[in-house]
Amino acid sequence: MDTIPYALPQIEDEEIKEVIDTIHSNWLSKGPKTVEFEKQFKSYVQAEHAIGLNSCTAGLHLSQLAAGVGPGDEVITTPYTFVSSANTIIHSGAKPVFVDIDPVTMNIDVNQIESKITNKTKAIIPVHFAGYPCDMDPIMEIARKYNLTVIEDAAHAVHTQYKGKMIGSIGDFTCFSFYATKNLVTGEGGMITTHNEALADKIRVMSLHGMSKNAWNRYGDKGSWYYEVDYPGFKYNMTDIQAAFGIVQLSKLEQMQQTRERYAAVYNQAFSEIEGFIVPHHDDVNRHAWHLYVLRVKEQNFTIDRAEFIEKLKEKGIGTSVHFIPVPMQPYYKKLGYKVEDYPNALAAYEGAISLPLYPKMSEQQVQRVVDVVLEIAKTYKR
Template sequence: MIPVSKPSIGAEELKAIEPVFKSGWLGMGSVVKEFEDAVAAFVGGEPQSYVIAVNTGTTAMHIALSALGVGAGDEVIIPSLTFVATAQIVTATGATPVFCDIEEDTLNIDVNYLKKCITKKTKVIIPVHYRGFPCSMSAILNIARNNNIIVVEDAAHAFGSFYQGKKIGSFGDITCFSFDPIKTITCGEGGVVITRDKKIYESVVRKRILGIDKDTWSRYKNERSWSYDVIEQGYRYHMSNINAAIGLVQIKKFEQLNKRKINIAKRYDKEFAHIEGLSLLRTEYEDIGLFTYIVKVKNRRDELMVHLKEKGIGSGIHYIPVHHFTYYKNFMRNPLLKTDKVYEQILTLPLYSDMTDQETCLVVKEIQSFFDF
């Protein structure tokens, strides 16, 4: 079976873990600090970003909202076409998720619809850079600033993507990345919070390790601190040296990994452009850290999935809209017509850096065969 995605890891990542094992310091330590510095250098921007490494992209988002004091009585605007984690981190704080509709050609948040979602209770907007294709950040940031709202970017898909010449994570209020096994780069599991606000940074640093003051700095030096204070609610969200070691190798590989995925995606675009039953999403490959490849199937989407499975090709649907889930139905306010429409059409096709030309050809061949092209 050709999978929808898989990590590109090997001997280099395995070698990077070895000195961590030999040191005996497997948890958060100096390698985590190296990884944070590497992410800060990769993202760039002025003024320099604060980067805090955590154990998943989901915890990055949750700890960011926690540091902002988001809680009961607050509203947080999110798209419904996202992984449920985006909604779960909102309800975990006690706040109310407000679902926003999307653009049909990018699957990103619809700025005009966004304006209708804002109330006096709105505290945060969470745009999701779907597939790695950036949202309209200038418009979103302007709307937020005019309404005294914080923007927390869910950039789980968008490590390495650019918006108007700037890397995602180098501007804005707070940006959260994910480095799980199938993201643009992986740490095995991991994530980061990026901010230029020192107070938010200091709060996130404490919160990621149980609200403990100062202990982080000892751990960065691979020293244990037996005297500490706990000054706020915290969590066990820190990244380990093992995960950071993998991530350091992956950052160095980003360009080659991303280039390969983009070449495959361009091949798909070329081959699928003339198939009447398919519709391609708008993508600007020169500015994207590409996460996944998605097409819209005008009819017979589920039949195509069955056909591909029979031919040994994986496919998927990313994602089931959050407002379709039982737990989140009660949070619905206004119809999400475009979200519901594209959900019936979207299909994720295999795309990963180690995908061979032979595998790519097979995917193309079987999709063309299905449509008798």
């Protein structure tokens, strides 16, 4: 019995050819293909500017620095996210302030945000969990009311739309991930989009040691050896090898998304009527990117708990993951005084969450096998 991995990237001959062409061009670090990928990506998400980076984490960090977040400040975000959303707040010298999630969408509960704002609050980082968008209209309204910067964590949200608007075109900054498991893959990589030209230029400088923004081309035919350091920056830039992947992946994204949507629909139809399961929220107003398919298991309906359910899936050759372990449960954040019990919706979501395989490289037969195994376990261990 072959195992169905939790996630695999869809890398084909076109990506390989583009990478080989890049290697032959001798532009291995940031170069013309990074610039081209930025141009294509900003057009795709309908943003004025895009800056290629080595990760979404780098994007979150640089966005906060560009917004002036620093020691003594507070940044509001969700506890139900990967730790980088909170870690980058620490990196910036600020304090994370967590707001519990909406139990239906699993995104930040917009109705609780305003009560957490103080005179130290500098920014809000909404995280578009699994590819479903946060409720951005009230978030932007609150931000404008209190003069806060909105930095969207769109690590899951390439292709996501909020009320017809592309994620990447709404907040002050939007940070995307192109990690190996994401909808658009460059191996490692990320992107910031923004409409603010001055801050886009500042981020370009900060992403490459603080050198003047065209310093990446200093070894090219039209470049200059002279550069100036305007800021003690970071080594966060994207490489042309990464961008080569991205250019091809972006050209295939709509096709890959159609496959994700089709497979998610198979899961939804199979699991939505099963007592003891909660399928991911989706609707006709917003476009879900289906980066993750998080099935929530109500343990009271089964004789096994979530962890045992995962083990049964593993025994049957189905790879899974859990998204996410709430940030306040992590030892570092416990030491800072955070308690997961303060965020009951995040804790409840975590205790029932199982992320099932969902990616374009899966076959329809594999999707059906996942369905069959999940239903078999549910039937066998029904209370």
